[in-house]
Amino acid sequence: MKTNLENVFAALSVMGILILASPVATAAHHVDTPDRAAIQNATMRGDHEAMAKYYEDIAAQMQVKVEEQKELLEQYEKIRLYGWQSHNLKSRTLALIRKYEQAARSNREEALSHRQMASALQELN
Template identity: 70%
Template structure:
């Protein structure tokens, strides 16, 4: 993932709008698969952190706030992973459909 999220999102949206070939959609699918994996890794890191918070009683009154924030981040990362996974699957489906349509078109030209 890039340094500037807004620029990356704009670039991704532009790539989606301009995707017309199977290769374009395969590249987008890979991008979203990578993003899904990254979000899942972040969720797992936060789960490990949450386990530490649960075991440690050093945080006193802040313990509840830390746990709540961490659980919210876990949900956010898991939802982002699922969303990116769905987006990846969608682009894979589009790439395969375009490839199939292209093969059918080329086959029709040979008659």
Template identity: 50%
Template sequence: MKTNLANLMAALSMAGLLASLSPVVMASEPVEAAVIRVAAEGATTQDDHDALAKLYEDAATELQAKVAETKELLEHYEDKSYLYGRRAQDLQSHTHALIRNYEKSVRKNLQAAAMHRQIAGRLKENHASAEASMPEALSGL
């Protein structure tokens, strides 16, 4: 009975630890993801897409700072693992996972920024070609 109780308590404490760390995992999503998503759905002009690209680039920069912070934390866990006892390996693997998630989010944000820069470039080209053809169309009247 005591071993079952001890196992239950260990499982609950681990679940509590993971729950307390879950906001950190959620931070790997793009900054203000809902705001960016809404802005992306309504983007129609070159300026809209340029602004979106800037938002994605800023989010990637913030996440790169978090990657650097988390790498420092990982280095601490690796250098001072004796301070954490049995939890040291769990902390190290969790921190590795955070770094992977942050780096994945950085790549996604940079890809989204590049895509919006490309769309803005196409819109600029289309606008320039439309303006160039306007005098020709008007001269025919």
């Protein structure tokens, strides 16, 4: 009886882990399909200009997030926090700043790329 109970518990544990891990795996590999399709179907100058504006808007949003995180970091520096709480808040905020800055940079590069494609198409016409 004890081994059957142990087997049931082990099976339920494995199922629980699989259920909890599945949304994480799908979220990590999520690709924004409408944007990907729009990029692949962009053939006109206006399409590339629209994509460039989209990426510029995203870059601007990321830059706003960078500024918000920098303000939070300043607040964390002013208040008296000790030990791991202080370290965790500051390190997580710095990591988010780096993440948002990288996202803003890559979106600006993508916008520039689409602007160049739009100008190339304009020169062809």
